[in-house]
Amino acid sequence: MPRTPRPTHLALALTAALALLTGCSTTDRNTDRDTDRPADRSTGTTGKTPRPPRADAPFDYQLGGPYTPPDGVRAVSRDRSANPAPGRYNICYVNAFQAQPGKKAAAWWDEEHPDLILRDDDGDPVIDEDWDEPLLDISTAAKRERLLGIVGEWIDGCARSGFDAVEPDNLDSYARSDDRLDPADATAFARLLVRRAHDRGLAIAQKNTAELLGKGIGFDFAVVEECGQYDECEPFSSAYDGRVFDIEYETKGYDAACRRWGKDLSITLRDRDVLPAGEKGHVFRRC
Secondary structure, X not given: OOOOOOOOOOOOOOOOOOOOOHHHHOOOOOHHHHHOOXXXXXXXXXXXXXXXXXXXXXEEEOOOOOOOOOOOOOEEEEEOOOOOOXXXXXXXXXXXXXXXXXXXXXXXXXXXXXXXXXXXXXXOEOEEOOOOEEEEOOOOHHHHHHHHHHHHHHHHHHHHHOOOEEEEEOOOHHHHOOOOOOHHHHHHHHHHHHHXXXXXXXXXXXXXXXXXXXXXXXXXXXXXXXXXXOOOHHHHHHHHOOOEEEEXXXXXHHHHHHHHHOOOOEEEEEOOOOOOOOOOOOOEEEO
């Protein structure tokens, strides 16, 4: 789901709550997206070779709604409910480790797959309180395989829509699970997503979570948030040979990232609501 992103470091406090959650309101345009219901099914591999992005591709982060990319932009990330940007390298955002917020999504999971939502000792969903998103239960191999049948179909949809890559969010959901999940669970599910994406001819990005670098998951590049603000660019750059798209939300972090990494990484300054161009509060700059 498109959303305003969180800082990457697990020890950092989250930024103040936003007045508007872009991921929950601005681009939920179809029933499947609103409810987490799988889209139409696709099976088998495509035979297409996954193509990672160029290390120096100028980038725009359009999760709050699609718009014509600014001049010079060669790579764009959009929600899976949106269409790819013509003539650009397109990254498809998928909320892969947590469920959509809201009553529609909760009702669908409760009716169709109640045991695939992580639950506390009282049987209540474990919630990411900052986004009101129930965590998916990736704690066993059997549940991970079943969840792949749902999230994998979203990835298939990205391929059918013509995206070049997929960006599965909330890899670090284990950090919000009250110790009911651990990094090994996230790593195991991520490997399934990598295989699914590659089978569909899509490259796949590691989203944040520096703690899982070097685990041999198989990601092709990285999409990170505020690595300049929190001094996390170096490990991602080393791991992915510069194939890193960094989104900053504070001028201080953006300036720091541009000074140190502007020649090596693709760095973009966006407003925290990642608003479409033309809307009040929209910010876009790049090094």
